[in-house]
Amino acid sequence: MKELKPAILLFIIFTIICGGIYPAVVTGIAAVAFPRQAKGSFITDKGGKEIGSSLIGQPFSDPKYFWPRPSAATDFAYNAIGSGGSNSGPTNPDYLKTVGDRVKALRDTGVTGSIPADLVQASGSGLDPHISPEAANVQVARIAKARGMSEDEVAKLVAAHTEERQLGFLGDPRVNVLEVNLALDAAK
Amino acid sequence: MNMYEWAETIIFFVVLLALVKPLGTFMARVFQGERTFLSPVLVPCENLLYRICGVNRDEEMDWKRYAVGLVLFNLLTGVALFAMLMLQGILPLNPQKFPAFSWHLALNTAISFMTNTNWQNYSGESAASYFTQMFGFAVHNFTSAATGIVVAIALIRGFVRRRTTAIGNFWVDLTRCTLYILLPLSIVFAVFLVSQGVIQNFSAYRTVPLVQPVTYDKPKLDDKGNPIKDAKGNPVTESVTAKEVTIPMGPVASQEAIKELGTNGGGFFNANSAHPYENPTPFSNVAEIFLILLISGALTATFGRMAGNPRQGWALLAVMLAILVFALGVLYWAESSGNPLVAKLGVQGINMEGKETRFGLAGTSLFTVATTGTSCGAVNTMHDSLTPLGGMMPLSLILLSEVVFGGVGTGLYTMLAFVVIAVFVAGLMIGRTPEFLGKKIEVREMWMSIITVLVAGILVLIFSGIAMVVPQAIASMNNPGAHGLSEVLYAFASMSNNNGSAFAGLNGNTVFYNLTGALCMVVGRFAPILASLAMAGSLAEKKYVPPSLGTLPTDKVPFALWLGLVILIVGALTFFPALSLGPIVEQLQMMR
Numbered sequence: 001m002k003e004l005k006p007a008i009l010l011f012i013i014f015t016i017i018c019g020g021i022y023p024a025v026v027t028g029i030a031a032v033a034f035p036r037q038a039k040g041s042f043i044t045d046k047g048g049k050e051i052g053s054s055l056i057g058q059p060f061s062d063p064k065y066f067w068p069r070p071s072a073a074t075d076f077a078y079n080a081i082g083s084g085g086s087n088s089g090p091t092n093p094d095y096l097k098t099v100g101d102r103v104k105a106l107r108d109t110g111v112t113g114s115i116p117a118d119l120v121q122a123s124g125s126g127l128d129p130h131i132s133p134e135a136a137n138v139q140v141a142r143i144a145k146a147r148g149m150s151e152d153e154v155a156k157l158v159a160a161h162t163e164e165r166q167l168g169f170l171g172d173p174r175v176n177v178l179e180v181n182l183a184l185d186a187a188k
Numbered sequence: 189m190n191m192y193e194w195a196e197t198i199i200f201f202v203v204l205l206a207l208v209k210p211l212g213t214f215m216a217r218v219f220q221g222e223r224t225f226l227s228p229v230l231v232p233c234e235n236l237l238y239r240i241c242g243v244n245r246d247e248e249m250d251w252k253r254y255a256v257g258l259v260l261f262n263l264l265t266g267v268a269l270f271a272m273l274m275l276q277g278i279l280p281l282n283p284q285k286f287p288a289f290s291w292h293l294a295l296n297t298a299i300s301f302m303t304n305t306n307w308q309n310y311s312g313e314s315a316a317s318y319f320t321q322m323f324g325f326a327v328h329n330f331t332s333a334a335t336g337i338v339v340a341i342a343l344i345r346g347f348v349r350r351r352t353t354a355i356g357n358f359w360v361d362l363t364r365c366t367l368y369i370l371l372p373l374s375i376v377f378a379v380f381l382v383s384q385g386v387i388q389n390f391s392a393y394r395t396v397p398l399v400q401p402v403t404y405d406k407p408k409l410d411d412k413g414n415p416i417k418d419a420k421g422n423p424v425t426e427s428v429t430a431k432e433v434t435i436p437m438g439p440v441a442s443q444e445a446i447k448e449l450g451t452n453g454g455g456f457f458n459a460n461s462a463h464p465y466e467n468p469t470p471f472s473n474v475a476e477i478f479l480i481l482l483i484s485g486a487l488t489a490t491f492g493r494m495a496g497n498p499r500q501g502w503a504l505l506a507v508m509l510a511i512l513v514f515a516l517g518v519l520y521w522a523e524s525s526g527n528p529l530v531a532k533l534g535v536q537g538i539n540m541e542g543k544e545t546r547f548g549l550a551g552t553s554l555f556t557v558a559t560t561g562t563s564c565g566a567v568n569t570m571h572d573s574l575t576p577l578g579g580m581m582p583l584s585l586i587l588l589s590e591v592v593f594g595g596v597g598t599g600l601y602t603m604l605a606f607v608v609i610a611v612f613v614a615g616l617m618i619g620r621t622p623e624f625l626g627k628k629i630e631v632r633e634m635w636m637s638i639i640t641v642l643v644a645g646i647l648v649l650i651f652s653g654i655a656m657v658v659p660q661a662i663a664s665m666n667n668p669g670a671h672g673l674s675e676v677l678y679a680f681a682s683m684s685n686n687n688g689s690a691f692a693g694l695n696g697n698t699v700f701y702n703l704t705g706a707l708c709m710v711v712g713r714f715a716p717i718l719a720s721l722a723m724a725g726s727l728a729e730k731k732y733v734p735p736s737l738g739t740l741p742t743d744k745v746p747f748a749l750w751l752g753l754v755i756l757i758v759g760a761l762t763f764f765p766a767l768s769l770g771p772i773v774e775q776l777q778m779m780r
Contacts, residue, residue: 001260003253003256003257003260003261003358004260005241005242006241006242006243006257006359007257007260007261007264008264009240009241009242010237010241010243010261010359010362010363011261011264011265011268011331013237013240013241014327014330014331014366015268015323015327017366017371018326018327018329018330018331018366018371018446019322019323019324019326019327020322020323022326022371022374022375022442023322023326023388023439023442023443025375026375026378026379026382026388026439026441026442026445027388027389027390027439027442029375029379029382030378030379030382030388030441031388031389033379033382033383034379034382034383037382037383037384037385037386037387038382038387038388038389038441039387039389039391040387040389040394040435040437040465041385041468042394042396050394050396051396051397051399052396052397052399053396053435055385055464055465055468056435056464056465057464058398058399058400058433059398059400059402060399060400061400061402062400065399065400069540069545075404075406076402076404076430077402077404078402078433079430079433080433080434080435080436081313081314081393081433081434081435081436082311082313082314082458083311083313083457083458083459083462083463084311084458084459084570084692085459085462085541085542085570085572085573085692086541086542086570086573086693087542087570087572087573087666087667087691087692087693088541088572088573088666088667088693089572089573089576089666089667089671089674089675089693089774090527090529090530090539090541090573090574090575090576090671090774090778091529091576091667091669091670091671091774091777091778092667092668092671093668095541095667096529096530096533099530099533099535100533103533103534103535107534114534114535114536115534115535115536116535116536116537117526117530117535117536117537117538117539117540118537118540118545120530120533120535121530121535121539121540121541121542121543122541122542123462123540123542123543123544123545124459124462124542124543124544124567124568124569124570124573125457125459125462125463125464125544126459127459127463127464128464128544128545128546129464130544130545130546131545132545163546165192165470166469166470166471167471169192169195169196169199170192170196170469170470170471170473170474170548170551171196171469171470171471171473171546171547171548171551172470172545172546172547172548172549174545174546178399181399182399185399
């Protein structure tokens with residue numbers, strides 16, 4: 001067993017280098033170069049208190065807020081410690097009933113025409129912080145009514161919190177739900 | 189596709205292909221012991237390591253000694269991880285106080301990371317401590333990736349060398365691969381990922397208030413933590429209001445970079461690369477896809493250079509690329525066509541179930557084919573919720589033995605096994621001598637290639653069949669009907685081919701799946717590795733036969749087409765019956 005000695009020693013050394021030194025080096029560089037991102041992209045209030053992360057969505061069901069995408073996180077929607085999707089197959093009858101119920105809930109708030117898919121189908125992470133601009137637009141009338149604001153004012157806030165394609169061509173345009181809802185609360 | 193998606197896809201492939209040659213050449217230099225721009229820093233480190241470990245860097249091994257070193261090293265890493273998981277409760281860096289894994293989950297997980305599979309029957313954020321993630325999982329991401337790469341290098345040496353038994357020194361190859369290739373690339377990309385919003389810290393989990401508190405039904409538990417049931421057997425629930433939410437933290441970026449680069453795929457969080465803290469922006473998304481394909485793509489150029497025939501490397505890459513682009517097209521089309529059953533409810537647009545808003549369909553589809561064409565298995569969308577035809581693409585890419593770029597190293601050595609088979613069959617058909625790179629293909633090479641190519645397929649069919657008659661296995665299905673079969677088929681395909689992605693509705697954390705899966709992962713990993721090393725040994729001993737008029741040119745378009753056909757025919761013959769009972773039937777049900 002001539003190979004046993006290098007096997008044991010190399011494993012120990014790689015454990016130290018790849019398991020200890022490597023993450024420590026990355027943490028060190030990150031803490032200096034990108035401290036906000038490394039800590040979790042938290043949003044703070046005026047007093048500096050953390051009130052959420054711009055990357056982690058939150059559950060909203062009140063008519064005065066923009067509703068996020070459905071979430072299949074464990075225990076409750078947008079439970080950040082239980083990330084995950086529904087894993088429902090496309091022909092599963094229970095799943096189709098759930099989507100039908102969500103469509104009905106939106107219809108009850110006065111949405112007519114076809115419903116944007118992201119508003120009734122759950123995200124993969126269960127924590128998706130965004131909705132599509134279309135999904136925001138169908139909610140503008142409801143929010144304006146609930147808050148006594150004009151639809152224009154609400155639409156302007158949506159536009160202000162819409163992220164365009166990154167570098168002009170990567171991904172899809174999207175609205176950050178938590179940020180736009182905080183902006184709504186700040187406005188009215 | 190709109191013009192932005194075309195731009196994203198085309199620019200992605202242009203950048204990837206532009207880097208194949210430089211990185212491939214660099215890797216060839218590293219494994220041939222030549223000087224590189226990193227040598228001034230790393231050669232002293234390397235020599236120090238060899239001195240401590242008692243390795244003679246100039247001493248080469250025959251294939252048996254190489255294999256002994258490899259198996260011993262992997263066994264050691266697997267046992268160490270198993271012990272770490274069983275002792276998690278008493279180890280440090282565990283701010284959330286996670287307890288030890290159950291024995292069968294620990295066994296499955298240890299084997300999963302040892303074999304580069306990263307099949308996960310646990311949720312990272314609610315089961316694994318920082319210590320486990322760093323010193324357990326991240327270390328295995330490096331060592332298992334390096335193991336795959338050095339086997340491919342040893343096999344290349346077998347083709348290139350003449351009348352020798354030496355195929356390299358396992359310890360030297362392993363060390364160079366880690367120090368020169370995996371670590372530098374990981375550091376650079378980990379820092380980039382942080383810039384996009386991937387977290388990197390050692391804080392305890394954070395708690396923030398919810399803007400709108402949420403009320404939900406929580407199952408009541410008795411003193412032992414088991415759900416209480418009422419007289420009818422339904423779980424008793426109580427209404428609970430959550431006013432705040434706990435947000436998990438951790439050294440994610442360092443793990444994320446090597447997870448993609450080493451085609452490992454084990455997520456820090458349960459949602460894997462769909463989680464905003466693992467993959468926060470469209471840019472981080474394409475960067476992760478890039479990492480998944482980078483080394484496997486570049487290894488074709490390493491092969492071309494070491495074999496003294498760069499065209500041969502490009503021919504292999506062209507075959508891989510063609511199959512990848514085809515699968516990408518079908519997947520994109522299936523998902524953009526949406527789910528007709530959902531459209532009937534008045535919903536418009538693509539199938540968004542299990543997908544994130546920020547990536548867009550192009551970024552989602554590209555990630556999905558990249559992660560399953562390789563042995564990565566990270567996911568940025570839930571494959572279980574793809575349309576049936578869409579879901580058949582990742583499943584099929586895995587079932588083709590992961591040669592479409594393939595895992596780091598594993599993709600190349602499996603592809604070379606297909607090349608050997610293709611050369612042999614073509615030789616029989618047109619009456620030419622079966623030889624490749626001047627080496628005669630004989631019975632021994634054919635045996636080893638067939639083992640490499642068919643072992644995983646045999647495991648998939650046998651164990652999926654067994655699961656269909658075991659009640660506990662059937663009870664794990666999350667979806668009824670044909671989709672349930674797809675879930676089981678996908679699980680065994682993924683584990684036997686060391687992919688690690690899942691139709692994750694299937695509850696894999698049962699004794700049945702933990703143990704059968706562990707067996708599939710070990711055999712699916714080490715049978716092809718040992719066969720490839722044995723083939724390297726036998727090839728290295730052969731003499732060189734100069735090309736003659738009777739030699740089939742293997743670096744031209746006709747052979748590339750033939751090779752692609754052989755890969756597809758072997759896959760189709762093996763799996764068509766199973767696929768028609770799963771995804772194909774379901775697609776027809778959905779369209780009805």
